[in-house]
Amino acid sequence: MYGCHMAQSATDTRTVLLDAALAELLAHGVRRTTASDIARRAAVSRQTLYRYWPDVQSLLAELVTRELFAVVPREETAASLPDLVDDMVRTAERIRDLPLVQRLRATDPELFARYVFERLGTSQRGIQRELARRIGTGQADGFVRAGDPDRLAAFVLLIAQSAVQSASLIAEWVSPAQWREELAAALTGYLVPRGDEP
Known part of the structure; x- marks a missing residue:
């Protein structure tokens, strides 16, 4: 029982530190976020x-991972290619649109590229x-x-990452709604079955 309490306490402390790091990063950017600031908060x-x-740096890398995973849906099964x-x-x-991603892109573009x-x-x-x-699952x-699903997934990741990374660069020509439409068109064109497939 004592061991379970300690494990829970360690998990809580880790979460509190990650939350504090997120708050510091959003307030001050990566370069001005120190271990002392995070610990104090x-x-x-x-x-x-x-x-x-x-x-x-290790803490921030884990923070980026946590924030990205939080918006990735899991264990869902799409019924069609449009889904x-x-x-x-x-x-x-x-x-x-993650606040962390927007902050990194705006104030620390080099670090944004490195971390994300x-x-x-x-x-x-x-x-x-x-x-x-x-x-x-969609192939089945x-x-x-x-x-190869791994290869296709790697290119889907590449396409989506490029679209996310460059969204602000093309905002003059592409509205957020159009960004969504064009990314959907790119992914659909890449994943749709070819005419000679059964």
């Missing part, structure tokens, strides 16, 4: 923070696995084209 010592992460694409586009929209796109980390691997699962049901 979480009402713990810096030593407590370092018990869970070796440095602030599958709609799920993917809505997830990309939620990632695009350049490093193949836990979040990308987890999203790719979920995409591969959904694509495999006949509404996704043939091909």
Whole structure:
């Protein structure tokens, strides 16, 4: 019983520190967020923070993973290609509109690219696995084209990440609603069964 209490306490402390890091990052940006600031906001010592992460960069990497995973739907099964694409586009929209993503893009674009796109980390691997699962289910049901689900999922991830990363660059020509339509068209065209498939 004591061990369970300790495990729960450790989980709570980790969550409090991640929440504090998110608040600091949104308020001050990555470059001005320090271990001392995070610990102070979480009402713990810096030593407590370092018990869970070796440095602030590791903490922020886990924070990005947590925030991305929070908007990725899991264990749902799409009944058609439009449903599958709609799920993917809505997830990309939620990632695009995350306060954390918007803050990183606005104030720390290099770090934004590094944390969210350049490093193949836990979040990308987890999203790719979920995409591969959904694509495999769609292939079994006949509404996704043939091909290795892992490879198709990797390119869906690449397409969606590019759209999220570049959304602000093309805002002059593409409204948010049009962004959604064009991303849906790109994903549908990529995943639709080819004419010579059974």
